[in-house]
Amino acid sequence: MKDMTEQKNSILFRTSSLFIFAVLFSFSLHLSSPSFAIESNKNKTSEKITVGYIELSQSNVHNELIDQTKTWLAADLNGDVEFKSLTVDGLSEAIKDHDIDFVLSTSGFYREHLSDGLKDLATSVFDRGPNPNKSLGSVFIALKDNTSLKELKDLEGKSVSTLPESSFVGWQIAAREIGTATGTDPHKFFGSVRYQPMPMNNIVEDVLAGRSDAGILTTCLLEELKQKKYQGIEKIKVINEKKSSDFFCAHSTKLYASYTLSVLPGVSGEMARKVTNALLAMPPSDKNSFFWSIGTDFHEVDALLKDLQIGSFFYLRNLTLRKFLEKYWSFLMMAAFVLFGLCLHTLRTQQLVRIRTEQLSQAFQRQLQLQQEAAESCQRLEKAERQIALQHISGVLAHELKQPLTSMGYFIGGVIRRLRKKDPDVEDMIKTLEKVAGLTKYSSLIIENVREATKQKIKKESLDIDKFTARTLNSLKETFLIKRNCSLTWKSEPYLKFFCSPFELNLVLTNLVKNAVEAADGPNGQVRVQIHSIQVRNRKLLKITVSDNGKGSPENIKKHFSMPFSSEKPEGLGLGLSIIKRIAESYEGRVEVEAERPKGVRITVYMKMMS
Structure with a gap:
């Protein structure tokens, strides 16, 4: 009986314990339920x-x-x-x-x-x-006297005063505008940044005192300071001022919810x-x-936080694969596209290389064939050039030796005639033979100079033009003009020195005078020679002018410059004028042919005077 009583008490205890636990559990659920929270919050409406x-x-x-x-x-x-x-x-x-x-x-x-x-x-x-969605921004200020600051890009490298970086209107709005407008990290954009505590008047004072080139204020503060006639505010201007149809304060940035x-x-x-x-x-x-x-659009505010990587977007500062893909997705797609294009380009290039290699191989074979043909052509051309050169040299020798050989024939004939006389004048014959010896020496000089010209080793020396001209033209008077009905006069600049080949200068003078004498031969025939130096720009030139009063024309004479081996004289070779032109060009000069008034021709040769 006692055991049964104890068993009933034990069951009753366990049952009561379970009931108490169930009551406590239900009460705890009630405390954590939303209805209980609402009731408790309702009670808070009366609290402070x-x-x-x-x-x-x-x-x-x-x-x-x-x-x-x-x-x-x-x-x-x-x-x-x-x-x-x-x-x-x-x-x-x-x-x-x-x-x-x-x-x-x-x-x-x-x-x-x-x-x-x-x-x-x-x-x-x-x-x-x-507009509740666009009624707050920032404004950049600077001194009006600072005319170099007009746009945001002008602030690069300058000093600026602003509120701390945690300030939305003092730094964050302005920082986003800098990054968007210039593509530059706002922390690296300015030369220096002075972070000032409140009030914002400190920023204005920095600009007025010249401690900073520019300042960043919240919108409408500038207008408030102007209304209060803040000292020095009239010296302040707005940088990068924007216009808006529903906002009536100066602002330099986008507008955001207020x-x-x-x-x-x-x-x-x-x-x-x-x-x-x-x-x-x-x-x-x-x-x-x-x-x-009621504000309905905080999109621009969220975009600002994302661009500056603050608030809920602070995680962007920690580079992850997901962040990297999100931020650079467009660039990765572009890179993949470029890589794909490069692969296609490589395949195409390989194909083109194969085709081009075959073409080059064929071209190489063709080039070898052309080179062989060109070599044979060059041999034929060299042979022809040698023939022309020999023809030209022989023509020069024949042209230049004709005059001294003819004169020697006249002198020797005269000596023979004098010897046949009973009492010949020995002194006169000696003078004649000395002239023959001089002409022989001159002929040898012609041959030697032609030989050296073929080897391109013409000897040059400093000549006294006055003496050289007199010697050359006197010799012509005694030989070439002896049977001519023509007068020869000359005038040369005294003490004038000219560095040249005596042979070449003699050829120029001799050929010019001979052609002029032949053209003016006849009653009242006159040939005039003038030699002097002139300055043309930075060049000093020797000017040789030979004029006659003959019947020749400049047009006919010009033809002979470009057509050697052509002559109107039955005994001529047509080389005189072409030789003059070649010599003048070798001295960086030229030849001019003009009509002489009232009749005749004037030929002028210019030759550069070497130092």
Whole structure:
């Protein structure tokens, strides 16, 4: 009986224990259920809430929005609201520690903390920025006197003052604009950056004092400072100013959603609804007509965070395969396409190389054949050239030796006639024979110079032109002009030195004078020779002019320059004028033929005077 009683007590104990455990488990489930959370949050509607906001400089136009919001919410919630002014970093810490319930911040700060569970309730607008999605930006300023700064690219390498990098309006908006407009890392774009604490007036002072070339301000601050007649503000200009149809403050960047009020996850839906209704019912402020609206587009804000790799996009700074593929997908596709193209190009090139090799092989065989034919042609050409050269040399010898040999014949004939007389004049015969000896020496000189010309070893020396001319023309008078009815006069520049071959200069003078004498031979025939130096630009030239009053014409004479071996004289070879032209060209000169007034021809030879 006792055992049965103990057994019943044991079963009763176990049953009661199980019942108590079931009750406790059910209660715990009830505490964690959404309905219980809603009930507990409903109880919080009567508790005091805390709104954290980013502290602004006194001149910031959005202080008016914050003051109006404080007053309105305090009245609507019967004073159950507390506002905390915090730095950007302090506000971030308060969110993580759940020390606040609502956040009043820039849209950039709000989107940067999406991972902390923030949810936007309302976005501010005002009379200068009535569009809630585009009513906040940054403006670049500089001194008006600095005319070199007009566009963003002009700021490269310059110094700039701005708020710390965590500031949405002070640095982040401007940094994205720099990166987008110039394709440059904003941290490497400027020569130096001065990060200034609040208020933003410090940035203006840096620019005015010349400590920085430029500054970055939030939009509408410049207009506020101008209204307050801030000292020196009239010296400030806007760089890269943009125009907008629904924003009426100077701005240098894109526009973004303005200040936003967001709620943390721990706040009840009822409280969030109550605060939202209060904000939307708030009347516009007195001065700038600030009021609350609904922001519908935070796309540009998210794009900014992604470009700067901050907030929810901070992971992009840690390079991973996925990040690499996402960021460089287009480049990888392009590289793959290029690689595929290179493969096709390689295959095509190999095919073309095979075809080209066959063509080159055939061309090589053809080239060998042509080279053989060319060699045979060159041999025939060399043979013909040797024949022409021999013909030319023989013509020169015949042309130049004719005059001295003819003169020697006259002199020797005269000596023979004198010897046949009973009492010959020995002195006169000696003088005649000396002339013959001189002509013999001159003939030997012609042969020697022709021989040296064929070897291209013509000897040159410095000649006294006045003496050389007199000697040469006197010799012609005594020989060639002895049976001519023509007068020869000459004038040469005294003390003039000319470095040349005596043989070549003699050929020029002799041929010019002989041709002129033959053309002017007759009653009143006259031949005039003038030799002097002239300066043409930077060149000093020897000018030889031979003129006659004969019946010749410049046109006929010019033909003989280009047509050797042609002559109008039955005994002539047609080489005189071509020899003159060749010699003049060898001295970097030329030959000119002109008509002489009232009749006759004037031939001028120019020869460069060597130092």
